[in-house]
Amino acid sequence: MNWSLTPKVQGDVAAWFGSLPVVPAGCKASTLLGDKGCETNGYNEFSKIAFWKTPVAEGGKFVPYSRWTQDYIAIMGGR
Incomplete structure (x- = not known):
């Protein structure tokens, strides 16, 4: 595990x-990635990423996620 997290690897x-290294130092440690590899692959675009957040019912205002998944499975399964 330690080896896999080294900047060169x-x-x-x-x-x-065609992704980004988990270790930022990897942007400069790899000849395969090159000088502009991290920039090309979107290193400076991190603020544009929208991370998944599991929906919550919020006091009955929205359908709970568990209900939504049950209904979705029922529809897709043709029930």
């Missing part, structure tokens, strides 16, 4: 998959 993996 992270940079090489990011170059291979």
Whole structure:
């Protein structure tokens, strides 16, 4: 696990998959990724990422997620 988190390995993996290294130092440690690899792959666009948040019912205002998934499965399953 420690080896997989080294900057060079992270940079090489990011170059291979077209992603970003988990370790920011990986942006400079990999010849495969190159000088502009992190920039090309969106390193400076982090603020535009919308992270998933599981919906909550909020006191009956919205349908609970568990109910939504049950209904979705029923519809997709043709029940």
